[in-house]
Amino acid sequence: MRNPLSSRIEGIPFSGIRKFFDIAAEMTDVISLGVGEPDFDTPWHIRDEGIYSLEKGRTAYTSNAGLKELKVEIANYLERRFGVSYDPDAEMMITVGGSEAIDVAMRAMLDPGDEVLIPQPSYVSYLPCAMLANGTPKVINLKAEHEFRLTEEELRGAVTPKTKLLVLPFPNNPTGAVMEKEDLEAVARVVKEHDLYVLSDEIYAELTYLEGKDHVTIASLPGMRERTVLINGFSKAYSMTGWRLGYACAPKAILEQMLKIHQYAIMCAPTTSQYAAVEAVRNGDGDVAGMREEYNRRRRYLMHRFQEMGLSCFEPFGAFYAFPCIREFGMASDEFATRMLQEEKVVVVPGTAFGECGEGFLRISYAYSLEKLKEALDRMEHFIGRLRGKAADGS
């Protein structure tokens, strides 16, 4: 029989967490810090609108690009929060989560041989999406000493005449790194100089913790709007992961081609979710602020505990992850995480799941109640204490 599979898909590896999921699923009393989604339920008034839309029988397709009402609200929101304006009719589409937007943007923009710069550690889908879109992914290894921000030098060092697209994944999963305005200005200089485009994945835009400094989108910098595909969504800000709803904003010429793919592959994003999202973006600012404040409290607690444990970790100012360094234990991230799961029943994700340069780090999610965090960190402290005790014994 012939091989039913394409060589391209076979060349793409599975994501690196299956193993942990399989081990943890067999165990009892496991406590996890391994989750990449919020722990809050979607605020009730948003769920209620979803229910109401079902009661009203709004169960048909929406237009391909999404509900007009929702796009208008998102345009208002982006203007109000981040100072960028997009035409809801021509420059915006509603997608099935931010994930679809990433895929569609790459497919709309890349030709074979085009290089895509992907800073890592970062979310796992950029690389495979670039490959599926016939692009050539080129990884930029971010560094702890720069707090995992992308620097101008790193970017310059990676650009070649074939480079077309830069992925900008900030605030970042898994490191929690943010890019401030000055950082983005430096990146923008290089992008304009080399005539590049930017795929800016800003799904964590609402979750930043720098006092008095909200997230800045690169699309708001001079000359960058026409070079940027801005991706955002409802999953993280409004705790709506299961609703599968995101959006992309881009200049008309790019957006209409993205929409073509979306039209043929997806048709439209879920209608119920779109109605719920109208309520979220219209009346959800207070919920977002409340959740942000709660994450910030946990973040401070986590950093305090790391400090007490003597675990080195740069202070993360975005998303809901910390990325502590475990090099002192002389173990690979994968081994450390596996042993901690087996010995203390705590799940964390090895940094290597997000790129090779994540070696020596762990992703710790703080999308958990303070009580859960405390329990998990007690176990982690215990584990570390034993490792250090052993090291001190020379055994």
Next chain:
Amino acid sequence: MELREKILSLIETNSRIDLKDLAVTLGVTEAEVANEMAAMEEERVICGYHTLIDWEKTSIEKVNALIEVRVTPQRGRGFDSVAERIYNYPEVSAVYLISGGYDLLVTLEGKTLREAAQFVSDKLSTLDSVLSTKTNFILKKYKDHGTVIAKPKEDERMLVSL
């Protein structure tokens, strides 16, 4: 929000929160939190630290009633004097002045239905300034003090996701 309001919003639903954790999570020192709380106790901003108990799950019987009371306000003292006469009864757990169809809402906690009924007929109704009462018994508490009584649902998220 100022520190004071932040502390209050956190201890409102968890008065047993560890002072050290409170300080760490708010990014201030333990002394600052302790001082602020002491000041608020002094000023009666914080009037007590209560628990929320589901008595249904215990062997102790309790009857809770909400009594709507219409009263004649007194010259010079308005509703305060009659409210005081009512709230001094230990079986009364709360007294609120209410806008709308009646004046005072009195919540009562009794051991038995008879005890509650007796309070209303012997003590409350016989007060001079009380014009009428309407007693509502609570059959089931679904949510109290912002907390849903039923067991919260488990974390249904997958153990690991990227």
